[in-house]
Each structure stands twice: as C-alpha cells, then as structure tokens.
Amino acid sequence: RNENGEFQSPFSPYKWGDAFTEGNAWHYTWSVFHDVEGLIDLMGGRKGFTRMLDSVFVVPPVYDDSYYGFRIHEITEMQVADMGNYAHGNQPAQHMIYLYDYCGQPHKAQWWVREVMDRLYSAKQDGYCGDEDNGQTSAWYVFSALGFYPVCPGTDQYVLGAPYLPYIKVMLENGKTFEVKADKVSDKNRYVKSVKLNGKPYTKGFITQQDIMDGGTLTFEMTSSPNKKRVFNGTDRPYSLSSN
Numbered sequence: 001r002n003e004n005g006e007f008q009s010p011f012s013p014y015k016w017g018d019a020f021t022e023g024n025a026w027h028y029t030w031s032v033f034h035d036v037e038g039l040i041d042l043m044g045g046r047k048g049f050t051r052m053l054d055s056v057f058v059v060p061p062v063y064d065d066s067y068y069g070f071r072i073h074e075i076t077e078m079q080v081a082d083m084g085n086y087a088h089g090n091q092p093a094q095h096m097i098y099l100y101d102y103c104g105q106p107h108k109a110q111w112w113v114r115e116v117m118d119r120l121y122s123a124k125q126d127g128y129c130g131d132e133d134n135g136q137t138s139a140w141y142v143f144s145a146l147g148f149y150p151v152c153p154g155t156d157q158y159v160l161g162a163p164y165l166p167y168i169k170v171m172l173e174n175g176k177t178f179e180v181k182a183d184k185v186s187d188k189n190r191y192v193k194s195v196k197l198n199g200k201p202y203t204k205g206f207i208t209q210q211d212i213m214d215g216g217t218l219t220f221e222m223t224s225s226p227n228k229k230r231v232f233n234g235t236d237r238p239y240s241l242s243s244n
Helices: 036-042 046-058 073-081 096-101 106-120 133-146 209-213
Strands: 157-160 167-171 177-181 191-197 206-208 216-223
Touching: 036 046, 046 096, 096 106, 096 157, 106 133, 106 191, 133 167, 157 209, 206 209
Parallel strands: 177 216
Antiparallel strands: 157 206, 167 177, 191 216
C-alpha cells in the first residue's frame, strides 16, 4: 500500500522485493503474528483462510524478479524446495505452517512440519535450506522437533505442532526438567491424536512459557491418520488480539 493510502498498481503477488524484503505477497500476507484471528476474519472466515493458506503450497514456485533484475538466492531456494510458493529458506515464511492451528486444521501443520524437517534439513555441509540469519533456521528446527513453536513474539505461548523424536528432555535454568514424549512417532505416525500435560488431558492449541518452566511432561499420542476432530476453539486457541 502506498503512502497516500492507495494500493500499489500494477500488483503481482509473485513479485519479490519492492514492497517486500526478499519475499513476495505470498509470504508477507501471513505476517500478522499478533492477530491471526483478525486476518482470518478479513479472509472470510476459517474456510477462506484455509483455502488461501493451502494455496501457498499448491501454486507453482513461479516468481517475478524484475525489482532486482536477477534471481536472488532466496528465490532459487524456494524453487529447489519444491513446496509451491512456500519459502522456508527465508525467515518471513517460517511461521506460516503453524497458522493451521488457528483455522481448525492442526493436522495440516503436523503434516507440513514433518515434510519440511525431512526434506529441507540434513546433517551435511549443505544441510540448511537457506539463510541461517541470527540462528532462526536452526531455532525453527529445534522448536519444531520439540513439538511447538513461538508464532507470536511478545506472548508467552508456543503453538503446538508435532514432535519429531520419541523423547526429548530439556534441562531448565531453574534446575527443573521438561520432557516431551511421543511414543511410536515416525514419518507415518506424524499426526497427533491427543495430548496430555503431566498426565492430564490437554485440549489447548498451545503451551505457555510457565508450563515449561514449571517442569513436567508433555505427552503426545501419535497416529498415522489425521485427527480432524481435534480443533481449537474459544480459550483453547492461541493468542490473537481480536479474540483476547
């Protein structure tokens, strides 16, 4: 949008640079970290939001590099990833997968998190899929392996995904430990059937910093089939300004 309030014209959602930094509208549309519910409303509700988010992974990895005059490496990395216009190699897009928790389709977040970890990371010299600016690409992997991710900076919430390993133990600075268990987790068993926190059923789409610092155990029951009934509503939804 221009300084005078008018929208840029002509406009292409595939154009990198110009109005966006090393990305395009497919990436920056989702950068409303503090109010995903507000964005959902603007897109016509959960159905419209989900359709649009699905589209990021469906449209071909086409691009417009006319602003730069050449294809920058971030564009190449998006094409090599072969996930549509999802550009995990550049940080502005890395939270997008977890937005499926907000629109009632957390099983899609679980699917895509696993796909990204399996396809775009490896223990080799070229094991990163793009920039490692300020440790962000590594941090995404570590959080996602634990089964949650901090979508909105400034809140104390971590949005749930699905753990990558059957057992992780975090040694906390206060002397306590926080454990994540996911028995039978695998490439096939990538979906979350249910969650327990310290042995009690847990229905929220997030855990808090205090939950972690208190120590305890977060247990995921994994399955090979998506649990489409596991939807977060009301206070179980992650934070959004419009609903809090």
